[in-house]
Amino acid sequence: MMRREDAGALRIDVSEHPPPVRMTLSGEFDIRCADAAAHALEDLLGRGPDKVVIDLSRLKFMDSTGVRFLVEGLDKAHAGGIELALVDGGEPVRRVLTVSGVKALFEQA
Numbered sequence: 001m002m003r004r005e006d007a008g009a010l011r012i013d014v015s016e017h018p019p020p021v022r023m024t025l026s027g028e029f030d031i032r033c034a035d036a037a038a039h040a041l042e043d044l045l046g047r048g049p050d051k052v053v054i055d056l057s058r059l060k061f062m063d064s065t066g067v068r069f070l071v072e073g074l075d076k077a078h079a080g081g082i083e084l085a086l087v088d089g090g091e092p093v094r095r096v097l098t099v100s101g102v103k104a105l106f107e108q109a
Contacts, residue, residue, distance in 0.1 A: 009027045009028040009030070009032065009033060010025060010026070010027045010028060010029055010032075010033035010036070010037065011025070011026040011027050012024070012025060012026075012036065012037060012040050013026070014040065014044065016049075019049070019050070019051070020049065020050065020051035020052060020053050020085075020109075021044055021047075021049045021051070021052045021053070022052075022053045022055055023040065023041060023044060023052060023053070023054050023055065024055040024057075024058060025037065025054065025055065025056055025058065025059050026058035026059065027058070027059065027060060027061075028059070028060055028061040028062075029059055029061065029062040029063070029065065029066035029069070030061070030062075030063050030065055030066070031063070031065045034065045034066075034068070034069055037069055038069055038072070038073075041054075041069070041073045041076075042076065045073075045076055045077055045080055045082055048080065048082070049082060050082065050083065051082065051083040051084075051085065052077065052082060052083070052084050052085070053084075053085045053086070053087060053109045054070070054073070054084065054085070054086050054087070055086075055087040055109075056086060056087060056088060056089035056093050057087050057088065057089060057090070059089045059090070059093050060090065060092070060093075061092060061093070062089065062092070062093045062096050062097075063096070064096075064100075066093075066096070067096060067097070067100045067102050070086075070097075070102055070106070071102060071105070074105060074106065083107065084106065084107075085106060085107040085108065085109035086103070086106040086107070086108060086109060087108075087109050088103075088108060
């Protein structure tokens with residue numbers, strides 16, 4: 001099953017089959033789309049999958065709002081016994097994750 005949500009400059013695609021569940025973020029992640037992304041991830045985690053992969057490979061821009069989204073998502077996933085992994089983004093996104101130290105917190109998918 002594939003769901004698509006458009007949150008302004010960010011597109012959120014969710015694929016549940018085959019496992020693991022994958023949330024692909026495309027476009028730009030900033031404060032304008034943070035709530036939509038957080039709700040989409042909370043919805044996924046609420047279904048209780050063993051693992052969720054957040055794919056950042058199609059993300060062109062991410063600011064500190066995206067960093068907060070990932071850290072809060074990781075906390076919620078761990079609280080529910082769910083593994084959360086990342087697919088790395090392009091150089092601008094990778095730089096934000098590396099400088100903030102967030103990249104080291106995640107398993108790389």
